[in-house]
Amino acid sequence: MAGCGGGAPATAPTTPPPATAPAPAASAAGPADGTTAEAAAGPWGASVPAPETEARVAAMLGRLRDGALAPGDLGTVVAFGAGLWSTWQLGGMGSDAGIPVMARVAVGDHAVIAHGRAVRGAALAPFMASAAMRGTARYFADGEVGPASAAERQLYYAGIAWEIAGEPLTVVRKPGETLVVVLDEQGQLFQLDTLGPWYRLVTGETSEITQYQPTAATQP
Numbered sequence: 001m002a003g004c005g006g007g008a009p010a011t012a013p014t015t016p017p018p019a020t021a022p023a024p025a026a027s028a029a030g031p032a033d034g035t036t037a038e039a040a041a042g043p044w045g046a047s048v049p050a051p052e053t054e055a056r057v058a059a060m061l062g063r064l065r066d067g068a069l070a071p072g073d074l075g076t077v078v079a080f081g082a083g084l085w086s087t088w089q090l091g092g093m094g095s096d097a098g099i100p101v102m103a104r105v106a107v108g109d110h111a112v113i114a115h116g117r118a119v120r121g122a123a124l125a126p127f128m129a130s131a132a133m134r135g136t137a138r139y140f141a142d143g144e145v146g147p148a149s150a151a152e153r154q155l156y157y158a159g160i161a162w163e164i165a166g167e168p169l170t171v172v173r174k175p176g177e178t179l180v181v182v183l184d185e186q187g188q189l190f191q192l193d194t195l196g197p198w199y200r201l202v203t204g205e206t207s208e209i210t211q212y213q214p215t216a217a218t219q220p
Helices: 049-067 084-092 120-127 131-140 150-157 194-204
Strands: 073-080 099-107 111-121 144-145 169-173 177-183 190-192
Touching: 049 120, 049 131, 049 144, 049 169, 073 084, 084 111, 084 131, 084 169, 084 177, 084 190, 099 194, 120 177, 131 169, 150 169, 150 194, 190 194
Parallel strands: 073 190
Antiparallel strands: 073 111, 099 111, 144 169, 169 177, 177 190
16 A cells, blocks of 8 residues: 555445454445446446456465465565554554555545555564454455455555556455455465545545554654
8 A cells, every 4th residue: 555546535335344453343334346337437447357366365365364375375575555554553453563654645625644564574474474464364254255346446546556447456345344455466465455444534434544643654
C-alpha cells in the first residue's frame, strides 16, 4: 500500500466492523459483491475473474492458517495495507516489524495519512507465523474466494498508487469483513489488506485508518 490511486468515495458496498487481531470477528455483511454502472465506469475497472489465481489464494490461506507455507508462497517482501495493519495495531498487535509505508489519501475535502507496512527479508517468515497473521488466515481460510467486484475494486483503489483496470484482484469474503489478497506475477504473496476500514474511511465513518496515527511517523 503506497500512495493514493483515487479519492472518490465508494458507492455500493456496505461493510461492518473489521477483522481484529489475532482472530477477526464476524458481525455483519461484508462489501457487496455486486457492481454498479458508476463503480464499473471508474479507473479501477470492472471485475476480472482469474480462477487459477483464486484457487491458489484459497490454498495459500489454508497453508497460512496451518503455519505451513510452501517454498514458493513468499518472495522477499509482503506489503500489508493500511486497512489490515491499522486494525491489527489497534487490536493489540503492537508490532514494529518491517518498514512503514504511508500514503496521503484524499477523502472529500481533506487528506488522511494511511499507515501500512512492508515486511521483508529475514523478518518475513517469523512475521507470517505470528499470531495475528495466522489468526487472520484462520478466519478467512473458509471464506468465499472470488474476483473483486467493481465496488470492491474501487475501495482497494483508494489506497494504492498503481493502476489495476483490466488486472485481476482477488478477495475473500466473510460475514464480518473482506480480505484482499494480491499475488505477484510468480504467484507469490505480494499484499494483504481488508476493505472494511477503507469503506468506513471514504463514507465518513470512524475508521481504523484514521484512528491509527502513530505519533512518531513522519508525514510524507
